[in-house]
Amino acid sequence: MFKNLEGQRIPSVVFKVREGVAWKDVNSDDLFQGKTVILFSLPGAFTPTCSGFHVPCFNELAPVFFENGVDDIICLSVNDSFVMQAWQLEQQADHIRFIPDGNGEFSQAMGMLADKQELGFGQRAWRYSMLVKDGIIEKMFIETEDEDVSDPYIVSDAETMLNHINPNAHKPIDIAIFTKKGCPYCAKTKDMLSAHDLAYEEMVLGEDYSLRALRTITNAKTVPQVYINGLHIGGSEALEAWFEQRKN
Incomplete structure (x- = not known):
């Protein structure tokens, strides 16, 4: 003991x-x-x-x-x-x-x-x-x-x-993004998160996962796909809406 x-x-x-x-x-x-x-x-x-x-x-x-x-x-x-x-x-x-x-x-x-x-x-x-x-x-x-x-x-x-x-301490948000190289919408999504000082984990198509994995995990065929605290947000426009909702 x-x-x-x-x-x-x-x-x-x-x-x-x-x-x-x-x-x-x-x-x-x-x-x-x-x-x-x-x-x-x-x-x-x-x-x-x-x-x-x-x-x-x-x-x-x-x-x-x-x-x-x-x-x-x-x-x-x-x-x-x-x-x-x-x-x-x-x-x-x-x-x-x-x-x-x-x-x-x-x-x-x-x-x-x-x-x-x-x-x-x-x-x-x-x-x-x-x-x-x-x-x-x-x-x-x-x-x-x-x-x-x-x-x-x-x-x-x-x-x-x-x-x-401090039980009331503000804890970081868990964010993961499915992206691919050269994708302008992926770049836009990452810029939005960085502008709000939000760290994220990036998974790149062809390096960290396959297209089949993308479909299996996200039920989507396009990138970016954003997850926040386990919730599937979607693409760059969906992330913009998420930020707007947080203002209200």
Whole structure:
């Protein structure tokens, strides 16, 4: 059973971090002192849940966290600095600081070191997240140990942390667009979204999907096709109408 450490000071540990061609000692006190910091810990870089959900969700919501008083977001794992750097690059997680707890010293001092020998991982960090203010742990979300689930992911996610910090925070809109190269209406659609500072995921015909996939998913034969928060909006004119409706 992992112990909740709310109200306690984070352990003082030196992390070995590779910066450029040199090694640098990074003290945990420097990471947390005088700041409001979110740290989320996970079992390993490049693993399915960590890569598919944990890191992307914190990176996506990072601007919202920053708007709500968070200074830094740290991803910590018992991996070396080379692995963590490569993983951050692969994840394109520019809003997050990746910290290697290579020897597991921080995780052990937190009481969050888990035995993963059955997977060939050795000792790894348990999955949790915490909000730290000026070095003091204000809130922890620790995944519950489950005999049937080796790596639970229920409460340490970004949305749970954001709901704790500000349940009324304005969350980003999920937007996906089916497009093709050279399509003027697709360009118009993307310009409209950019003009409203709305980020979107673009899927390009012939690169990310086929015409058959377009028909199957959207029930349409033309592009662009816009989806917002799971709702099929349609083409550029439909998106214009959606924006007009939002004004009213």
